[in-house]
Amino acid sequence: MTPACNLLKKKKIPFSVHEYEHDSQCTQFGLEAAQKLGLDPESVFKTLLVSDGKNLFVSIIPVTHTLSLKKAAAHFGVKKLVMANPNDAQKSSGYLVGGISPIAQKKALVTAVDQSAKALVSIYVSGGKRGLDIGLKPDDLIKACGRAQFADLIDES
Template sequence: MTPAINQLKKLKIAFSTHEYEHDPQCVNFGEEAAEKLNLDPASVFKTLLVTDDKNTYVTIVPVTGTLNLKRAASALGVKKLRMAEVKDAERLTGYLVGGISPIGQKKRLVTCIDQSAQTFEKIYVSGGQRGLDIGLSPNDLSLACHNATFADIGESK
């Protein structure tokens, strides 16, 4: 059990778990999950931490695209954002990069989910370790992330 799974059970949120054999050579974790689990890559989302040097935020975008830092800053009500350092992301979430779940993090962080998530009945995010994804509805993900907001923060590659 990961903290993400424990949190979902505690909140009584319906979810499914999807495990696959993670290739240690692979660094495109989300794309690997989509391929190995035979999922629509647009429904698989990655968790990225960003900072304005005062606060750190969680952003959730499709693995098929990238995070638009300007739009994310606007959605989060800050002037400018940059990607958080790996060590900070791991320390704040309690997860290792490649397995950072937006759910059950050590520290409660303000979270924003790309609005494209709302076009799916079920989306997939990391379950808290490499090789484990969780499937759940976008609204349930928002609830599990302490009422995360939806905004246009992603862009196609």
């Protein structure tokens, strides 16, 4: 079990586990998960770490979309954001890129989940390693992440 699964069990948050054989050549981790698990890609969310140069933040958006750094910066109350350095993301979260779960990260970060999640019964996020997703209710993801809120994060352009 991963730290994400252990935390959900500890908090008694219901979730489902979905495992698949990760293709080491694949870099589109979320889309691969949706395809291999037979899930609607709009319900599979990716965990992205962003930085304002000093602090890291977590943005969770559907795998079919691109993050609006401008919208995320406005939500987090900072001037500008860039994608976090992969090594910094791994060090802060305790997970490998492609398997970064928004749940039970080593360092608790301010987190935003795209508001499109609210319309779904269940969403799927990384369970903490490549080839493992977990399904849960959007409100339960907010609870599990601690310092999380829904926000408009998708780039519409």
